[in-house]
Amino acid sequence: MAGHxxxxxxxxxxxxxxxxxxxxxxxxxxxxxxVGVVRSAADAPIERRLATIAAGIRTAIAEHRPDVVAVxxxxxxxxxxxVMGTAQASGIALLIAAESDLPAATHTPTExxxxxxxxxxxxxxxxxxxxxxxxxxxxxxxxxxAADALALALCHAWRSGPRATxxxxxxxxxxxxxxDAERLTRR
Amino acid sequence: MAGHxxxxxxxxxxxxxxxxxxxxxxxxxxxxxxVGVVRSAADAPIERRLATIAAGIRTAIAEHRPDVVAVxxxxxxxxxxxVMGTAQASGIALLIAAESDLPAATHTPTExxxxxxxxxxxxxxxxxxxxxxxxxxxxxxxxxxAADALALALCHAWRSGPRATxxxxxxxxxxxxxxDAERLTRR
Numbered sequence: 132m133a134g135h136x137x138x139x140x141x142x143x144x145x146x147x148x149x150x151x152x153x154x155x156x157x158x159x160x161x162x163x164x165x166v167g168v169v170r171s172a173a174d175a176p177i178e179r180r181l182a183t184i185a186a187g188i189r190t191a192i193a194e195h196r197p198d199v200v201a202v203x204x205x206x207x208x209x210x211x212x213x214v215m216g217t218a219q220a221s222g223i224a225l226l227i228a229a230e231s232d233l234p235a236a237t238h239t240p241t242e243x244x245x246x247x248x249x250x251x252x253x254x255x256x257x258x259x260x261x262x263x264x265x266x267x268x269x270x271x272x273x274x275x276x277a278a279d280a281l282a283l284a285l286c287h288a289w290r291s292g293p294r295a296t297x298x299x300x301x302x303x304x305x306x307x308x309x310x311d312a313e314r315l316t317r318r
Numbered sequence: 319m320a321g322h323x324x325x326x327x328x329x330x331x332x333x334x335x336x337x338x339x340x341x342x343x344x345x346x347x348x349x350x351x352x353v354g355v356v357r358s359a360a361d362a363p364i365e366r367r368l369a370t371i372a373a374g375i376r377t378a379i380a381e382h383r384p385d386v387v388a389v390x391x392x393x394x395x396x397x398x399x400x401v402m403g404t405a406q407a408s409g410i411a412l413l414i415a416a417e418s419d420l421p422a423a424t425h426t427p428t429e430x431x432x433x434x435x436x437x438x439x440x441x442x443x444x445x446x447x448x449x450x451x452x453x454x455x456x457x458x459x460x461x462x463x464a465a466d467a468l469a470l471a472l473c474h475a476w477r478s479g480p481r482a483t484x485x486x487x488x489x490x491x492x493x494x495x496x497x498d499a500e501r502l503t504r505r
Contacts, residue, residue, distance in 0.1 A: 177424070178387075181409055182416035200365075207394050207401045214394045218402050219409025222368055226410055229369035237364070 136291075137164065139197035139233075140284030141188065142276045143205065143220035145171055145213070148184045149280030150191050153266065155288035163266045165195050166277045177216075184220050188227050200228035201287035203279070204237040238286050243279070246286035258282050323478075324351065326384035326420075327471030328375065329463045330392065330407035332358055332400065335371045336467030339382050340453065342475035350453045352382050353464045364403070371407050375414050387415035388474035390466065391424040425473050430466070433473035445469050 135154040142149030148171075152164040169187030171180035192200075202225055205218045221237075228235035241251040247261045259271040259278040265285060272278040322341040329336030335358075339351040356374030358367035379387075389412055392405045408424075415422035428438035434448045446458040446465040452472060459465040 176416075176422065178412040178416035178422040181413040185413055185417070205402055215392055215405050218405035219412070222406025222409040223413055225365040225406070226368040226372055226413075229363075229365035230372070235363065235365040 136199065136288050137195070137197045138284040138288050139191060139195070139200045140280040140282070140287065141200065141202045141221075141224040142279040142283060143184075143203060143217050143224055144276060145177075145180050145184065145216035145220055146173055147274065147276045148187065148220055148224075149274075149276030149278075150188065151272075151277060151280030151282075151284050152191065152195050152197055153281060153284045153288065155285065159289060161265055161285055161288065163268065163281070165191060166272055166281055167191070168274060168277050177219075180216075181219060181223055185223050185227060188224055189231075192227065192231050192233070197233065199287065199291075200224065200231075200233050200235045201283050202228075202235060202237050203243065203283055204239045206239075236287055236291070238283060238290070242290070243282050243286040246289055247282045255279075323386065323475050324382070324384045325471040325475050326378060326382070326387045327467040327469070327474065328387065328389045328408075328411040329466040329470060330371075330390060330404050330411055331463060332364075332367050332371065332403035332407055333360055334461065334463045335374065335407055335411075336461075336463030336465075337375065337378050338459075338464060338467030338469075338471050339378065339384055340468060340471045340475065342472065346476060348452055348472055348475065350455065350468070352378060353459055353468055354378070355461060355464050364406075367403075368406060368410055372410050372414060375411055376418075379414065379418050379420070384420065386474065386478075387411065387418075387420050387422045388470050389415075389422060389424050390430065390470055391426045393426075423474055423478070425470060425477070429477070430469050430473040433476055434469045442466075 135156050137154050140151045148169040150169060151166045153161045154164055155161045169184050171183040202221050205221050225235050244253040244258060245251040248257045255275040262278045262281045263271050272281055322343050324341050327338045335356040338353045340348045341351055342348045356371050358370040389408050392408050412422050431440040432438040435444045442462045449465045449468045450458050459468055
């Protein structure tokens, strides 16, 4: 869409890599373009798993032509057994962005949760609920990795884009809808 | 060389990524094909740094056509600030192996040190010294990342290849030279 920023959000992972694309207008309103999860078999060799993830991300870029790629930042403090695979998948996502001549950015899970729910410690259901409301989806995006990828894309657009208001400084209709949705989630 | 296994060893890193290629015969004798370090600027965006590393690895593969790629395994327990970047670089190396239709393997630092020095806790100088002796180099491979990449390639060939002996079970000349070199290093 003209006047919109198209953001590809990637929630990196080897078993499930969330891929979400949204169009975000300068007034912060957003619409869903694509959401999916790239999966790789846990019993496949690591290099094959990474190639599967890479192919899925390249396909999403080729089909939907995002303007920018946002990837969740991985921390070594997350001492899960999967953290190295997650870091490797995030490296693949960033590499593909660079090789596709797209700008890339990383955001922390806390930044992403705060951006879509107003609370950095929000749980997965809150994130899914807010993403569905913001994008006016009839059902919650499933699985959580898919919702997280969309949340990441929204976070990036909102943190980097202009925060438009109406001439008198009041909220635009889209901003009001977003604020309403936020309020509803904080039950 | 015919009858040799050509191994590309990669010591992953963002600031310095060691790249070493050796030819290893079935009698374990080895010779240097290539050694180098791919560097990326610490102040460049992460996606550009990964693309620089990827380009360097792809060039080494295109020019030297290895049979297999060996990458150092990264652990989250290595709680250095660089561990996530190292993991990302290792993911890039494994991805490029898969996309080059080459088999890939990972080895731990302990396995690598034990393979070339006989001691899993060997220090960097010991590894450099043994790599130089095994490959009959006049000087120590520099920097340590380059030596580590060569050690990784040797480790992979020796762990996966046949351990040939002469018909009467004695050491071949190359094995004897290697055993001598080992003994000299354990001063």
